[in-house]
Amino acid sequence: MMTVPGIGPIIASAMVAAIGNGAAFAKGRDFAAWLGLVPKQMSTGDRTISAHHQRGNRYLRTMIMQGARVILLRPANWAKHSFGPWLTAAAQRLHHNVLATALANKLARIAWTVLMQARSYEARVN
Numbered sequence: 001m002m003t004v005p006g007i008g009p010i011i012a013s014a015m016v017a018a019i020g021n022g023a024a025f026a027k028g029r030d031f032a033a034w035l036g037l038v039p040k041q042m043s044t045g046d047r048t049i050s051a052h053h054q055r056g057n058r059y060l061r062t063m064i065m066q067g068a069r070v071i072l073l074r075p076a077n078w079a080k081h082s083f084g085p086w087l088t089a090a091a092q093r094l095h096h097n098v099l100a101t102a103l104a105n106k107l108a109r110i111a112w113t114v115l116m117q118a119r120s121y122e123a124r125v126n
Contacts, residue, residue: 001111004114005107007107007111018056067107071107090103
């Protein structure tokens with residue numbers, strides 16, 4: 001799991017301690033939602049209400065957010081991790097805190113996939 005950008009030994013061990021092999025979640029989106037990296041949506045009739053309720057493991061969520069902020073500090077390395085075009089476009093339109101949360105969501109989903117498939121992260125660099 002430490003091959004994923006922004007994830008080191010502390011985050012990897014905290015993730016394994018929190019979710020084991022990750023089988024409790026059907027997909028990476030469920031894991032990110034459990035961490036509280038996405039807003040909770042409730043809808044009634046024709047209106048959608050978004051409420052950001054923090055769930056899951058607070059320590060793990062904080063550490064993944066820190067990893068995302070570290071990646072954001074080095075824009076020259078974004079393309080190396082295959083976040084280049086997406087992250088550059090998102091940085092143009094999003095507030096830096098929203099951008100950090102979106103990147104943390106992406107990192108959590110990637111880390112869950114790496115954990116479930118027992119593989120290393122391979123960046124898709126064009």
